[in-house]
Amino acid sequence: MFKIVNRKEMAQGTVILNEIEAPLIANKAKPGQFVILKADETGERIPLTMANTNPEKGTITIIYMVVGKSTARFKTLKVGDSYMDVIGPLGKATDIEKVGKVVCVGGGTGVAVMHPITRANKLIGNDVTCIIGAKTKDLLILEDEMRAASHRLIVCTDDGSYGKPGFVTEALKEVLEANKDIKMCYAIGPVPMMKFVSKMTKEYNVPTIVSLNPIMVDGTGMCGGCRVTVGGETKFACVDGPEFDGHKVDYDELFSRLASYFEDEKKCMEEYCKLAEAAAKL
Amino acid sequence: MAEKPGKKEKIPRQSMPEQKPDVRARNFEEVPFGLPSEAAILEAQRCLQCKSPACVEGCPVGVDIPGFIALVREGKFTDAISKIWEMNALPAVCGRVCPQELQCEGKCIVGKKDQPVAIGNLERFVADYERKNRLAPMPKKAARTGKKVAVVGSGPSGLTVAGDLILKGHEVSIFEAFHKPGGVLVYGIPEFRLPKEIVFSEVEGLERQGVHLECNQVVGRSVSLDELFAQGFDAIYLGVGAGLPTLLDVPGKNLIGIMSANEYLTRSNLMKAYRFPEYDTPIIRGKNVVTLGGGNVAMDSARTALRLGADVSRIVYRRSRAELPARAAEVHHAEEEGVEFHFLAAPLEFKGNEKGRVIGMKVQQMELGEPDASGRRRPVPVEGNVYDLECDLVIIAVGAGANPLLTKSTEGLQLNKWGYIVADPVTGKTSKKGVWAGGDIVTGAATVILAMGAGRQAADSIHDYLMRGW
Numbered sequence: 001m002f003k004i005v006n007r008k009e010m011a012q013g014t015v016i017l018n019e020i021e022a023p024l025i026a027n028k029a030k031p032g033q034f035v036i037l038k039a040d041e042t043g044e045r046i047p048l049t050m051a052n053t054n055p056e057k058g059t060i061t062i063i064y065m066v067v068g069k070s071t072a073r074f075k076t077l078k079v080g081d082s083y084m085d086v087i088g089p090l091g092k093a094t095d096i097e098k099v100g101k102v103v104c105v106g107g108g109t110g111v112a113v114m115h116p117i118t119r120a121n122k123l124i125g126n127d128v129t130c131i132i133g134a135k136t137k138d139l140l141i142l143e144d145e146m147r148a149a150s151h152r153l154i155v156c157t158d159d160g161s162y163g164k165p166g167f168v169t170e171a172l173k174e175v176l177e178a179n180k181d182i183k184m185c186y187a188i189g190p191v192p193m194m195k196f197v198s199k200m201t202k203e204y205n206v207p208t209i210v211s212l213n214p215i216m217v218d219g220t221g222m223c224g225g226c227r228v229t230v231g232g233e234t235k236f237a238c239v240d241g242p243e244f245d246g247h248k249v250d251y252d253e254l255f256s257r258l259a260s261y262f263e264d265e266k267k268c269m270e271e272y273c274k275l276a277e278a279a280a281k282l
Numbered sequence: 283m284a285e286k287p288g289k290k291e292k293i294p295r296q297s298m299p300e301q302k303p304d305v306r307a308r309n310f311e312e313v314p315f316g317l318p319s320e321a322a323i324l325e326a327q328r329c330l331q332c333k334s335p336a337c338v339e340g341c342p343v344g345v346d347i348p349g350f351i352a353l354v355r356e357g358k359f360t361d362a363i364s365k366i367w368e369m370n371a372l373p374a375v376c377g378r379v380c381p382q383e384l385q386c387e388g389k390c391i392v393g394k395k396d397q398p399v400a401i402g403n404l405e406r407f408v409a410d411y412e413r414k415n416r417l418a419p420m421p422k423k424a425a426r427t428g429k430k431v432a433v434v435g436s437g438p439s440g441l442t443v444a445g446d447l448i449l450k451g452h453e454v455s456i457f458e459a460f461h462k463p464g465g466v467l468v469y470g471i472p473e474f475r476l477p478k479e480i481v482f483s484e485v486e487g488l489e490r491q492g493v494h495l496e497c498n499q500v501v502g503r504s505v506s507l508d509e510l511f512a513q514g515f516d517a518i519y520l521g522v523g524a525g526l527p528t529l530l531d532v533p534g535k536n537l538i539g540i541m542s543a544n545e546y547l548t549r550s551n552l553m554k555a556y557r558f559p560e561y562d563t564p565i566i567r568g569k570n571v572v573t574l575g576g577g578n579v580a581m582d583s584a585r586t587a588l589r590l591g592a593d594v595s596r597i598v599y600r601r602s603r604a605e606l607p608a609r610a611a612e613v614h615h616a617e618e619e620g621v622e623f624h625f626l627a628a629p630l631e632f633k634g635n636e637k638g639r640v641i642g643m644k645v646q647q648m649e650l651g652e653p654d655a656s657g658r659r660r661p662v663p664v665e666g667n668v669y670d671l672e673c674d675l676v677i678i679a680v681g682a683g684a685n686p687l688l689t690k691s692t693e694g695l696q697l698n699k700w701g702y703i704v705a706d707p708v709t710g711k712t713s714k715k716g717v718w719a720g721g722d723i724v725t726g727a728a729t730v731i732l733a734m735g736a737g738r739q740a741a742d743s744i745h746d747y748l749m750r751g752w
């Protein structure tokens with residue numbers, strides 16, 4: 001059992017932070033790696049990137065968006081409750097080298113995944129510009145943390161309710177125009193965001209790393225469910241990734257495959273909501 | 283030659299009562315109910331108690347078949363299980379999944395003129411009897427040696443090593459990547475063929491003996507072999523199986539609804555997706571399902587598809603019926619349940635709709651040509667003979683490979699050109715000091731009993747090493 005020792009709600013309760021006791025994983029994990037969690041006996045195995053680790057305390061931190069039944073179930077876990085299973089660290093760690101100027105672009109909960117990567121870049125001595133975005137002000141997460149982890153932070157909201165109005169790609173264009181010596185871009189967020197960021201950085205010839213989030217089962221290269229096409233080759237995101245060369249990823253295929261269980265998940269969530277309502281009435 | 287009159291009437295092979303095909307094809311309960319005691323005793327009377335029994339030669343672990351059958355004949359079922367346990371720690375599993383027609387029963391002398399003695403069914407009967415009644419004494423443990431062994435992987439091979447070494451007095455820890463132990467027995471072979479409760483009860487037995495089980499440990503990621511040595515383990519056994527799916531390289535291969543048998547079966551068995559939404563993991567419930575391949579994995583997938591509500595479940599196999607590698611009983615059960623077979627057929631292309639979901643496939647008709655390196659006649663395309671099959675789910679069950687996660691992250695471990703671990707065929711020793719390997723990660727996808735046999739040999743060699751040296 002893996003006990004939750006700290007819990008926070010962000011973005012109006014749509015994004016949840018859990019700090020979990022998992023000393024062995026905390027000891028081993030590097031930025032970019034993920035864990036698979038299962039809440040209870042009947043639960044699904046859900047992959048989430050570690051947003052932070054604390055080897056001294058023996059804890060890992062995950063930050064997730066509530067999107068379906070499993071993440072809704074996770075949300076009900078309180079401090080002192082436990083996850084039944086936590087497996088990791090899985091996937092490859094992010095390659096972080098001292099290259100000079102880098103730009104980190106995070107959208108939605110992708111910002112959480114971006115946090116350790118941003119911090120590591122600053123620590124190694126890179127000059128880090130960070131762009132984070134959300135649909136609206138209330139959904140923005142980790143603004144202060146990202147400001148501390150980078151040299152300068154640009155915040156964007158789609159609806160203009162805070163920071164710079166518009167998509168992160170617009171801010172990125174300005175940054176790329178103004179800094180022709182940017183050596184590296186990291187982009188983590190919704191698939192369409194990563195797609196358009198990669199398209200843009202390609203025009204500017206800036207190597208780009210993205211973190212992909214296909215549907216997974218085992219996380220050890222055993223099932224092939226997480227396969228993605230990168231540079232025309234089939235890769236398993238759980239072992240070959242989750243990070244890949246953004247200029248080579250087939251985003252349309254990834255986007256389509258993410259909808260594999262859309263109808264089932266909807267049904268599952270509806271039933272869960274009905275049960276939760278019934279329970280609330282009792 | 284006509285039968286002499288007055289000769290004792292021949293007892294026919296006793297068949298196991300089982301669920302009717304049309305009923306069972308829609309549920310996940312086990313297909314056969316097992317032999318009633320009277321039938322088991324009758325069946326045991328069919329054994330001739332051969333002086334040099336051919337059946338034993340056919341069994342990869344050398345179970346004393348006439349020995350245990352003689353005890354069944356006398357109704358001494360508890361003694362019979364103790365007899366089997368001398369050679370085989372998982373008889374409830376082997377009785378159900380061994381390809382008996384190629385092994386013990388294939389050699390049985392009675393089978394020359396009649397149907398062979400139902401050795402597998404008897405083994406299963408005895409093991410089930412023991413699980414229900416729990417009368418047999420637990421094997422005795424030797425005095426503690428103070429040595430520690432790590433077993434990586436909890437499939438049949440790892441479980442055998444753990445069971446053997448704990449009895450020899452060593453401390454044993456099993457490290458399993460999944461959240462549940464059992465390997466293929468749990469994530470691959472479906473409930474209707476091998477109830478999971480049987481596997482868990484075997485594992486529980488090991489834990490009661492003192493084996494320490496740690497799930498959620500992906501060795502190579504969570505912890506490395508060198509770290510295990512540093513933690514004080516004196517020897518390590520690798521029984522990590524052949525957990526790498528083979529996918530096909532044809533157009534449309536990544537459409538939604540095309541998945542490996544590993545994914546399909548893991549969702550259904552390990553994650554219990556057949557009980558969705560009570561269990562949270564979803565699975566695609568195809569109405570019109572095609573399974574590619576002809577082994578046990580293909581049969582299990584095609585039969586699972588029926589149980590998940592398919593109207594049509596087809597097996598598309600590139601060779602002919604005679605080459606089907608699956609157990610005879612599984613092919614028979616699949617046919618009874620209504621699985622359709624398309625022999626000498628190979629996929630050329632998958633077609634999808636605007637949402638990226640598979641809706642059909644192009645199939646190439648094949649014929650058998652010249653024998654290939656394996657001695658089997660190689661299927662070759664029949665020019666111009668291509669047809670379409672409609673389908674909304676395709677399960678790829680054309681074999682497995684060596685998963686590189688552990689092997690590639692371990693220094694000093696010699697692999698062959700396909701990525702399997704090179705191990706001594708007798709002792710299971712690898713090129714890395716203190717490390718043994720066996721089962722599917724050495725032989726490639728094989729059978730439960732071969733994986734167990736390799737485990738038994740390695741356990742003996744590990745014991746030798748711990749007591750005497752490398």
Ligand SMILES: Cc1cc2nc3c(=O)[nH]c(=O)nc-3n(C[C@H](O)[C@H](O)[C@H](O)COP(=O)(O)OP(=O)(O)OC[C@H]3O[C@@H](n4cnc5c(N)ncnc54)[C@H](O)[C@@H]3O)c2cc1C
Binds near residue numbers: 069269
């Ligand atoms: C390596 C990896 C790291 C990840 N890290 C994080 C993280 O740090 N924080 C975080 O919030 N999420 C992360 N994700 C995504 C997260 O795993 C999914 O959001 C989660 O599985 C959804 O489960 P659910 O049952 O709640 O929703 P479901 O009911 O499964 O899905 C609800 C909706 O979300 C969509 N969906 C399903 N799976 C995904 C997915 N993998 N990505 C995007 N949408 C999906 C479905 O199409 C559906 O519309 C990561 C995924 C991977 C593979």
Ligand SMILES: Cc1cc2nc3c(=O)[nH]c(=O)nc-3n(C[C@H](O)[C@H](O)[C@H](O)COP(=O)(O)OP(=O)(O)OC[C@H]3O[C@@H](n4cnc5c(N)ncnc54)[C@H](O)[C@@H]3O)c2cc1C
Binds near residue numbers: 434435439687
């Ligand atoms: C669907 C299916 C049906 C089959 N039917 C039959 C049958 O009817 N009869 C028969 O005889 N054989 C059958 N087989 C074959 C048989 O199951 C295998 O040959 C046998 O299970 C191999 O045993 P093993 O112990 O080598 O490996 P496995 O059973 O594969 O177990 C390996 C274990 O190691 C774990 N593991 C892998 N990597 C790591 C790691 N890095 N760290 C920790 N743990 C790890 C895996 O999660 C798994 O639990 C079937 C196989 C399949 C897939």
Ligand code: SF4
Binds near residue numbers: 347
């Ligand atoms: S272990 Fe398998 S091969 Fe050996 S006797 Fe039992 S069923 Fe036959």
Ligand code: SF4
Binds near residue numbers: 328331336391
């Ligand atoms: S070969 Fe057949 S008849 Fe002879 S001992 Fe074995 S099971 Fe009995």
Ligand code: FES
Binds near residue numbers: 222226237239
């Ligand atoms: S999740 Fe199964 S292979 Fe990646």
